[in-house]
Amino acid sequence: MTARTPSETARDIPEATVARLPVYLRALTSLSEAGTSTCSSEALAASAGVNSAMLRKDLSYLGSYGTRGVGYDVDYLRYQIAREIGVTQDWPVVIVGIGNLGHALANxxxxxxxxxxxxxxxDADPARTGETVAGIDVRPFDDLEGIVAEHGVAIGVIATPAPAAQAVADRMVAAGISSILNFAASVLTVPAGVDVRKVDLSIELQILAYHEQRKAQDQQQEETA
Amino acid sequence: MTARTPSETARDIPEATVARLPVYLRALTSLSEAGTSTCSSEALAASAGVNSAMLRKDLSYLGSYGTRGVGYDVDYLRYQIAREIGVTQDWPVVIVGIGNLGHALANxxxxxxxxxxxxxxxDADPARTGETVAGIDVRPFDDLEGIVAEHGVAIGVIATPAPAAQAVADRMVAAGISSILNFAASVLTVPAGVDVRKVDLSIELQILAYHEQRKAQDQQQEETA
DNA sequence: TAGATTGTTAATCGATTAACAATC
DNA sequence: TAGATTGTTAATCGATTAACAATC
Structure with missing residues (x-):
């Protein structure tokens, strides 16, 4: 909640737009790999699965990178978005909890x-440390602080069972990590300034189940009507 | 896009609310397991990580299940939400693509x-069929139609590499599946009436990276100020 | 009755969309 | 110049929040 100068405010991008930039980035990468050098907002929007007015509005927050009457240069726009997101260079990441999901993430x-x-x-389990996954040695959880300091890690991934997640998050934050991707089925409490995003597989399925149930109900209504 | 009768409209719940119901359900399950029989909107909201005004507004779409001056009966509210989502009975699910992620999902x-x-x-790869994961045999992808028909499967999970995902989705839809949870890194095109939800691990990390970069920029600004 | 807490209203805020002037 | 397409404005829509009357 730091006060922002006007020049900072100018760079502020709505959260909904931020969440779509990686989707545009991926679509541009596909287009580039397919040999396309230029594309319209209509074509890019289709390939990203959004409507073209929204795409143009989103891109307008970054700057003016298109040419009227022509469209966008695929590689140029791709670079601008990557730069805006901050993935023109690599971010070091640690994964904690090398069970089934941790294995999959590592690979x-x-x-x-x-x-x-x-x-x-x-991993906190001594039985797992020493194992090698995806060419990386699994090390004891207590090595966390040293690794974060050594590599300047800012982003941590939690793939532990739910009961362990809060303690892991606390240690991560204390060690200097300020962004956490949480796969554990628990709500994390973190200090202001630390970002948490949550991926919850069973919540996604439950949302689908709700709509599925509604479809079935609607169908019944139609039959009775 | 079927026209709805007034009685149907009454049951319409905003999408943002639907996405939070599973979170409330989980919080209520924890409270119940901890032996709590009654809770206020304030307490439940804290445990779900939302503000209490939003929680009460969300619950108001389902009906009036609390008692003024008292709060909510944990088990009763838990059941009402489960019923609304549609998870009072089990939904049969198929998982396609039994690589690292598919293994983790199966387990x-x-x-x-x-x-x-x-x-x-x-799995389409004959080398993988015959294997047993989490006590379930991996079967050839071509068995899809038979399994969907036999078990009345409405929900499918795609955990294949990106290039295979659209073809898998097409076969799922043709077989009668109408809700898809997509872990593959590709945008799926499906007919109206089919719901797709997408979970994309690298997109989540990129969103964190954006905010992480902003924090670093803000810090620089502070230092120069 | 007094205190607590829900359910709902109204205000605010943010996100999406259509339309079009600017301009290649 | 004519056609195409961006970037932006304004309208609409949906989601969040604060406040409080209803009521246990």
Whole structure:
């Protein structure tokens, strides 16, 4: 909650837009790999799964990177978005909790190719430390502070069981981590200035179940009507 | 886009509220397991990580399940929310793509305990079929239609590499699945009436990276100021 | 009755969309 | 110049929040 100078405010991008920038980035990468050098907002929006007015509005927060009558230069726009997100260089990341999900995350190639480098895998269970996953040694959770300091880690991933997650988050924050991606099924409490994002698989399924149930109800109504 | 009768409209719940109901459900389950029989909107909101005005507004869409001056009966409210979401009985689910992530999903105990039952694991790679994961045999992808018909599967999970995802979604939809949880890094095109939710690990990290970069910039500004 | 807490209203805030002037 | 497409404005829509009357 620091006061911002006008020049800072100018760079403020709405949260909903921030969440879509990575989607545009991915769409531009596909277009670039397919050999497309220029695209319209209409084409890019289609490939990102949004409407073109929203895409143009979103891009307008970054600056004016298109050419009227022509469209956008794919590689140029791609670079501008990557720069805005901050993934033109790699972010070191630690993953804590190397169970089934931690294994999958460690092996996930999408991190590496999209601006993230897993510098350590940590687990509190001595039975797991010493194991090698995706070419990285699993180390004791107590190594956290040393690793964060050594690599300047700002982002941590929690893939532990729910009961352990808050304690892990507390240690992460104390060690200097200020962004956490939480896969554990628990609500984390963190100090102001620390960002937490939560990915919850069963919540996603429950949202689908709600809509699925509604569809079934609507169908029944139609039949009775 | 079916026209709705007034009685249907009355049951319409805003999308943002739907997304929070599973969070309340989980908080209520914790409270119940901890032996709490009654709680205020203030206490429940704290445990779900939202503000209490929003919680009460959300619950008001379901009905009037609290008692003024007293609060909510934990188990009663828990049941009402579960019923509204549609997880008072189990939903059969198929998972397609049994790589690292598919393994983790198959082993994820949170599905089972929260209203979902994995009835089949499918993979197109013959080298993987025959394997047993979490006590379930991995079967050929071509068994999809038979399994969907046999178990009345409405919800499918895609954990394949990105290039395969659209084809898998098409087959799922043709087989009768109308809700898809997509872990693949690609935008799916589906007919109206089919719901897709997307979980994208690297997008979540990129959103954190953006805010992390902003924090660093703000700090620099402070130092120069 | 006094204190507590819900359910709802109204105000505010933020996000989406359509439309179009600017301009290549 | 004519056609295409951006960047921006203004209108609409939906979500959040504060405040409080209703009521246990």
């Amino acid at each position: 996930y190639s999408g991190f590496r190719s999209r601006g993230f480098r897993t510098v350590a895998l940590l | 994820y105990s949170g599905f089972r305990s929260r209203g979902f039952r994995t009835v089949a694991l499918l």
